[in-house]
Amino acid sequence: MSEDKQFIRRPENPPANTFSQETKELDIYRDTFIRYMGYSNEIGEAFRPLVPKALVAASYGMAIGYVCTDTFDKALRLQMNGASHREMAIKAGDVFSWQMMASVAIPGLVINRVTWATRMLLTRAPVGILKTVPTLVGLASIPLIVHPIDSLVDRVMDATYRKFVR
Helix, strand or coil: CCCCCCCCCCCCCCCCCCCCCCCCCCCCCCCCHHHHHHHHHHHHHHCCCCCCHHHHHHHHHHHHHHHHHHHHHHHHHHHHCCCCHHHHHHHHHHHHHHHHHHHHHHHHHHHHHHHHHHHHHCCCCCHHHHHHHHHHHHHHHHHHHHHHHHHHHHHHHHHCHHHHHC
16 A cells, blocks of 8 residues: 555445445545645745745745646556546646645735735834734734635636536
């Protein structure tokens, strides 16, 4: 069994008095702490008032690298299981689109606007507060936005891409 999969084993012939359990594969890119790698650009956005723009851009590079790695991993797994090129392309398009929206574009915009709004509210504050508080508010916002954005992107993908390619 590979390290990135978690299985709940189900016996071939379960005894009559036990409950059957379904096999569930753990997606390490969406269901583990690795998911936060896709949020590295949000950390860059939160630190925007304190760091050079090149570091913010580098954080986007890291997040997009995460997206591409997940996309490649999912497509490769399908290829290894004998999927057609069409199935691989559909899956890669789905994963790339989902991850770019849920990990890079939407959260980056949200954190950028949260830090900007915080900074606007503190325009008369001393410089130290004007730089650090928006960063702290932006960082504190990251865990709060993950699941709502993921759910939103799932609904958007179900209503658009997934609806049209199936």
